[in-house]
Amino acid sequence: MTRQRRTDQETAARMMADIEPAYTDQQAQVEADRCLYCFDAPCIMACPTGIDIPAFIKKIAVQNNRGAARTILSSNILGASCARVCPTTVLCEGACVLQDRDQKPIKIGRLQRYATDAVAGKEASLLEKPAAATGKKVAVIGGGPAGLGCAAEMARLGHAVTIFERRPEAGGLNTYGIAYYKLTPEVSLDEVEVVKSLGVEIRCGVEVGVDLPMADLQKDYDAVFLGVGLGHTYTLGIPGEDLPEVMEALAFIEEIHTQPLHEVAVGEHVVVIGCGNTAIDAVTQAKRLGATSATIVYRRGEKDMPAYAYEYEIAKADGCGFVFHAAPVEVLGESSVTGLKVIRTEPDAEGRARPVPGSESVIPCDMVIKALGQEKQVQMLQTLLPDLALDAKGRVVRDEKTGQTSVPGVFAGGDAANGGREVVNAVAEGKKAARGIHAALCGDAVEGPVQHTRVGVPGSKPVGSGLDRPVRVPEAEAEYYAAKGER
């Protein structure tokens, strides 16, 4: 037993192909025609970037795919990747009213993919021309979804933007970390090109704090956005952790994104420690790349797992195993991994998983993947900016509406500030911070887009959906009737 290639090119390509294939024209039309185009659409409110979902679905229904894509991309520049990776069942689709009628929600993610695929390579021609140059220069540290969302919006507002990215390519976890069968690096890199086409300069291979002092950025630019994401996976702190076949989940997934799929080496029997969405991505991809068995070990029970229910279903459908109420004690092996010793756990009075003495057992395996969550980059942030306020969990403290941190001229968003959420949250926070920076540099407040068509109450102020103005029909009505003195 050893870590080695376990599949051929054709099988690897088939096993790692899109989990949700693209809609055909006919499938998209049929799905779009099911939408009720709700007046007070809850799907929009559930989207962190406030995409006008019924509007883009209506455009698909009348075969105006360019218009649909424009609606999506003007709210969310990473609309193509979000179409593939968003946990739609807990966001827009989870809010779709069709569920109240015991029907399946509209497949908003797949329709969004259909619309954005239809304009692939021509996105820039759809977007509004940037505003006149303001003469202001803004530096963005980190070319992940938060940095790209911020840079695109700042370029649109007329600022000169440079992204500094330490890796060879931009895109952050979209390029290097998301499960391959959801999002390929090519889609992510296409989106990077769209951001470049807006006039954003991207300097890859530059780590701020190592290759370029932070002080230089603060001196040479009018504002700085921190979109540095999170750091390494937490360590286990158990004997055997240094054996060569013990890997971080992110390192394993990065190999999948940077090597030909069939050349990625996996164990014959793989154990993944942890039960969040990253653990599920690691265990399913290990199985799809040829492991005979791939098993999750989790110290709590099935109902406690942080992974989304639909992710759990994917792993079960792939034949992955689950060992609940077991904590790792030691990785066994002399020069290579032969097994994982675990101890059974039981919840104590506070619900914490406590080891049961004498209940150790061994799970034979030849590869162990650690998926225990990512550390905050506290040391790096404190070295870059000693005055930057971090909260007790190591997250960058910032104003949620503007992204302003405790350091004047420095703004933040994405995983580094929210502690690790989704791609769509990072894009939305980057965009909000861009508006915060714009207001600080030019004094202009930018809001919207506001969907006036769904204001609904004659004479009321424009209240609509969007990044920062969700539809609140009851409030709009109350305002209208109060103004008329009727209620």
Ligand SMILES: Cc1cc2nc3c(=O)[nH]c(=O)nc-3n(C[C@H](O)[C@H](O)[C@H](O)COP(=O)(O)OP(=O)(O)OC[C@H]3O[C@@H](n4cnc5c(N)ncnc54)[C@H](O)[C@@H]3O)c2cc1C
């Ligand atoms: C394994 C995994 C799977 C995931 N799957 C999903 C999913 O299916 N759906 C979903 O919506 N979300 C998913 N997420 C979460 C999502 O990827 C993140 O929320 C999102 O990428 C955060 O964007 P960000 O820009 O804040 O950080 P990142 O994507 O981490 O980008 C930060 C960037 O900053 C760069 N950087 C850091 N420090 C410096 C420096 N000093 N100088 C220059 N550059 C620097 C990094 O190299 C990186 O490119 C997943 C996360 C993981 C770990």
Ligand code: SF4
């Ligand atoms: S909630 Fe569902 S039916 Fe209503 S507009 Fe949104 S997608 Fe269409």
